[in-house]
Amino acid sequence: MHRGLVHVLAWSLATGAAATLSWWGVHTVMAGTAYDPPRALPITAAEAKAKEPSPTASATRGPAAPPSAPAASATPSRTSATPRPPASAPAARTTPSPTATAAGRVESYDTDGGRVVFDLGPAAATLVSATPGTGWSMQVWKTASWIRVEFTSGADRVSVICTWHDGPPRVEVGDY
Known part of the structure; x- marks a missing residue:
């Protein structure tokens, strides 16, 4: 009985040491490659107004009035019904108004593959976020x-x- 207890204790200590060593190695490698958490981007007044919910119809009132035609100054949005540009054309649409921050300016680049946001400072840049599109x-x-x-x-x-x-910093977008 004593011999079996010694074997179980030795196995437990060896397993614990191996798990600790594995965790430490993975943690060390991952700590060197992890990115900073993404920062929240400020929403401009135009974006906030565009995201306001429209009034809904209630049971006691008639249906809500149809939305008015968009103003001529409104920025057209890209929908999935828009055909893809030819392969020779650049695949990017840059957001027209960058947002200023203390470190620099935040610019967003929409492509067919997804969206990339950079914080462009005077002498360097940081990646704020990168989100792939569906598929x-x-x-x-x-x-x-x-x-x-x-x-x-x-x-x-x-x-x-x-x-x-x-x-x-300068940004280039294309099919490379």
Whole structure:
């Protein structure tokens, strides 16, 4: 009986040591590759107004009036019914008004593969968020002087590259 108890104790100690060593190794590797948590982007007044819910019809009132035609100054939005641009055309639509922050300006780049948001400072940039579209996958590479986000879906490939090695950050979008 004493011999069996020694074997169980030795097995328990070895298993605990192996699990601790494995956790420490995985934690060390993941700590070096994890990204900063995404920051919330401020919503402009125009975006907030566009997102307000429309009044709904109630049982005691008649149906709500149909929405008025959009103003000429409204920015057209991209829908799924919009045809894809030809393969030779760039696949990006840049949000027209960047948002200023203490570190720089936040700019969003919408592509067929997804959306990428950068915080562009005077001498460097940081990736705020990257979200692949439905049916697309994403991969991110970072160095000290550039960030590349690549969206892939089958043979389709769209890259968003931000570089700042020889001046202020600049962003290029295309099928590379």
